[in-house]
Amino acid sequence: MKNQRLELIKGDITTLDVDAIVNAANNSLLGGGGVDGAIHKAAGPDLRAECVNLNGCPTGQAKITKGYRLKAKHIIHTVGPVWCGGYRDEHSLLASCYQTSLSLAKENMIKTLAFPGISTGVYGFPKDQAALIAVSETKRFLRKNVFPEKVIFVVFFDDSYEIYRKLLDQ
Numbered sequence: 610m611k612n613q614r615l616e617l618i619k620g621d622i623t624t625l626d627v628d629a630i631v632n633a634a635n636n637s638l639l640g641g642g643g644v645d646g647a648i649h650k651a652a653g654p655d656l657r658a659e660c661v662n663l664n665g666c667p668t669g670q671a672k673i674t675k676g677y678r679l680k681a682k683h684i685i686h687t688v689g690p691v692w693c694g695g696y697r698d699e700h701s702l703l704a705s706c707y708q709t710s711l712s713l714a715k716e717n718m719i720k721t722l723a724f725p726g727i728s729t730g731v732y733g734f735p736k737d738q739a740a741l742i743a744v745s746e747t748k749r750f751l752r753k754n755v756f757p758e759k760v761i762f763v764v765f766f767d768d769s770y771e772i773y774r775k776l777l778d779q
């Protein structure tokens with residue numbers, strides 16, 4: 610790992626002891642499957658109660674809540690694009706997810722932030738292209754900002770781990 614402020618972990622993002630984790634949410638922000646369902650289950654029902662008051666979130670944007678029963682103090686909910694072959698602005702929308710999440714982390718003086726692979730599950734974004742966007746947008750943000758001090762990419766599968774490892778070793 611060349612950049613001391615970046616880390617790669619294989620595991621369950623809901624268990625991490627960090628200041629904030631990012632959720633791959635949907636536009637309703639009211640919970641769903643995948644990592645979203647796991648986060649809502651682990652955080653408990655008070656999370657949904659807070660999310661109801663947020664009135665959803667547009668694709669490419671992000672909103673912050675408390676972490677409730679998670680070790681993480683905050684959850685940054687961002688809505689990734691559904692992959693439609695790359696013709697519907699998916700790349701810039703995904704880049705915007707990382708930019709807006711990192712900006713919210715900065716505003717809240719979050720030191721440690723963990724990202725799952727936004728849009729790479731049910732939303733079908735090709736994993737290699739998504740990881741390239743995740744790493745390049747994060748590096749660009751960290752070069753200009755003190756917060757967050759550290760960003761952790763969390764993956765579930767070995768193939769995703771390899772994709773990130775290669776990018777982070779470059």
Ligand code: ADP
Pocket residue numbers: 620621622623633634642643644645647689725726727728729730731732733763764765766
């Ligand atoms: P999306 O709808 O944005 O595609 P998903 O939740 O379906 O979101 O998947 C996003 C990514 O999160 C996938 O790469 C999936 O393997 C991964 N994932 C699912 N559950 C967890 C978890 N508990 N911790 C970390 N990553 C997870």
